[in-house]
Amino acid sequence: MVLFRVRGVPVIVGASWLLILGLVFWSLGYSVFPGSYPHLSTAAHLAMAAVGTVLFFGSVLAHELSHTLVTLREGVHVREIRLWLFGGVSAADEPLPRPGSEFRVVAAGPATTAVLGAAFLALAVLGRQLGLSGAWTGVPDYLARLNGLLLVFNLVPALPLDGGRLLHALLWWRSGDQQAATVYAGAAGRAFAFVLIAVGAVAMLTGNSFGGLWFVVIGWFLLQSVRQEVLGARATHVMGDLRVAQLMSPAPTALDPQMTIEDLAEVLGRGNGHPVYPVVSDGRLAGALVVRDAGAIPPTERRARAVASVMRTGEAVPVVTADAPASSVVTLLRKEPGRALVTDRAEGGSVIGVLAPSDLEQRLPLERSARWPGRGSRSAALIGAIATLLVLLGAAVLYHPPLVIVEPGRAVDVGAGLRVSGVPTSRLHGRYLATPVTLRQPSVLGLGLAALRGGEQVLRAGRILPVGATAAALRSAERAYARETRLAAAVAAARATGRTASLAGDGVLVVALTADLAAQRALRTGDRIVALDGVPVGTFTALAAAAARRGPGHALGRAAGGSTDLTVVRDGRRIDLRLAPGTSLLVPGVGVPALVGRTSGLRARLPFRISVSAATAQAGPSSGLALATALVDRLGSVDLARGRSVAAAGLVAGDGRVAAPGALDQRVPVAAAAHADLFLAGAPAPASISGATMPTKTVSSVRGVVRALREGLPATP
Secondary structure, eight states: OEEEEETTEEEEEOHHHHHHHHHHHHHIIIIIHHHHOTTSOHHHHHHHHHHHHHHHHHHHHHHHHHHHHHHHHTTOOEEEEEEETTEEEEEESSOOSSHHHHHHHHHHHHHHHHHHHHHHHHHHHHHHHTTOOHHHHHHHHHHHHHHHHHHHHHTSSOTTSHHHHHHHHHHHHHHSOHHHHHHHHHHHHHHHHHHHHHHHHHHHHTTOHHHHHHHHHHHHHHHHHHHHHHHHHHHHHHHTTOBGGGTOEEOOOOBOTTOBHHHHHHHHHHSSOOSEEEEEETTEEEEEEEHHHHHTSOGGGTTTOBGGGTOBOGGGSOEEETTSBGGGGHHHHTSTTSOEEEESSTTTOOEEEEEOHHHHHTTTHHHHHSOOSOGGGHHHHHHHHHHHHHHHHHHHHHOOOSEEEEEEOOOEETTTTOEEESSOOOOOSSEEEEOOEEEEOOOHHHHHHHHHHOOOEEEEGGGTOEESOOHHHHHHHHHHHHHHHHHHHHHHHHHHTTOOOEEEOSOEEEEEEEHHHHTTSSSOTTOEEEEETTEEOOSHHHHHHHHHHTOTTEETTEETTSOEEEEEEETTEEEEEEEOTTOOSBOTTTOSBSEEEEETTOEEEOSSEEEOOHHHHTSOGGGHHHHHHHHHHHHSSSOSSTTOEEEEEOEEOTTSBEEOOSOHHHHHHHHHHTTOSEEEEEBSOOSSOTTOOSOEEEESBHHHHHHHHHHOOOSOO
16 A cells, blocks of 8 residues: 655555554553553553554654665665565665665665654653653653664664665675675674574563564564575676576466466466466456466366456566566565566566576576685675674673572671760670672673573562653652661661650552562552551551561462452542452562552651661661661660671561561672671571571561570571
8 A cells, every 4th residue: 555655756555564553552552651651541541652653653754765865866766665564665676886875875764763863852851841741751752762772773783774784885895796795794684683583582481472572573584684685695696697588488378367267277288387377468468377376266166267367466476577687586586476477578568488486596506616705805704704793792782681680789887887866875896787689680791691600599670670760759769768777777776675666657659660560550650558468557668578577489478379458549549459369569589679669658756866877878678687786786785796797687667577688598698708607587587598607597576686696696507
């Protein structure tokens, strides 16, 4: 279907383009925008998806139009612009004559994409500056990022991408051999295609089935495209200046379109038998009959069916002229029906022959004896090899699979820099060490290095990385949670030493959700969690500790197959939510919250004031146990440390209860590297933690920590 024409060049869309159009709209309306802007309504998401889809394909069309306009300026006629499954392609009637022409034509596309990306980014920034909502800024922000991604992807020096064609122009200019340039640029294209297929396989194995499959399909498409281009280059080399007329077979008997299928059997019996016959009406080519199409007609209908009802017409009939280069029809013969009719002139000519793959194969043995690429292409081979290696290395460095590595961090002495004012205190005679772990999303190269080292824990990114929140909102929530962790530790320490203290709040305000939680569409950003499984929850620390105390392999206290009940306040109304079975508000194995939240109306009552070092403030929620223990030592009359280095990992609630933060096996090396004498872990945790080379103890409350340190720990790990 022709949408419109630009300077006489038709813009054509096929059925596959309509399919991808619908797929993009569905993806934006039901996945991308709901995940990024969950507070907006479904109608808003669909409106954003409609605008985003139109502008996205407008960007693709602008990219192809830029190629076309520059091609026309170079004096080469463009036959059509076709939009299809993987974007678009401009089809010229002849190859570009010089490497400089190819470079200018190819560079026009990425330049247009860069301008569009910058324009969309400017609109998104302007909208945010004006205070517009996500419904207005979301679409240009998405299109800016998408055009930027497409620009980077399209500039990869690998055929058939624009970056590969720029490399081809460079190799052609450097070696003077256009066909050899195709071979060496194609090597980089094959390498990149295999990278995409491998990336897709990894994504599918890590739970992103749809995204992984898409990578595999794109990689396979690129691989086939490279193969076709290289085959065409080899065919051009082997065929040289041969024309179709020199290779074709004589045309079989022409058929009349009014001939019946039954009469056709007599014609077929008189000749040598051909798979394809031309159909001619009034001296003009009307179509082509593929014999197997006629054979599919039931015998009872063959007397009444005419050839015209079975023959193929239009684009389904491959037609070439006798003076066309033989190398130009290699790709054509690989398509259905595998034959091309040969005419004596382009329009309205008589059929004088048929070209089949066997006609070309007569020349293929020459390829084995031909010295190609020749000696003069060594520099092109070197450049092509370097480009291939850069593609592989760049992909390994830049691509970050949907995986997160959990690895040991660096111990933090929370007693260093701890200041307490307002009550009498004593000095610490030892060290209290927080044992944080670090989370990072590595590149493929980083993932490979981590696998060689061993010991790191690997998780799907959907379990832990928040979506749909600005960086500023995330930083603000993290600072609030760190402050609450310190307050909870201080309140717990005050109560453990007989002082009156309290920590309360009006519930946990959800700032952002991980991808796994967001996909459930039950809990939303902006909800305020006030109860968990019927038990009131006032603060974020209490929520995290309550979830962690339920034990590993459980989902908020229920077996992994059970459901989870939350009570939230949404738009001023209390709503009961039931999350899917197996859902946890803590990332399994790590113990960090699976949502970013902030306590609403946080209130703390303390008889003293504390301040901590910057390192302690950044140590994470698992530092709560170490900080509470150090404060008890400072506030009490008994020296708990007694010169020892005590490592601790636990989530502390204001009421003094302690829970394990997870990833204990990753925290033990942190304690060992800091030469800790003891290791305290919140409950539930194994009595003997894997890999521990020091005495360990599981505690369920801050008072339990005091008892453990006063009584001493067993000497065996």
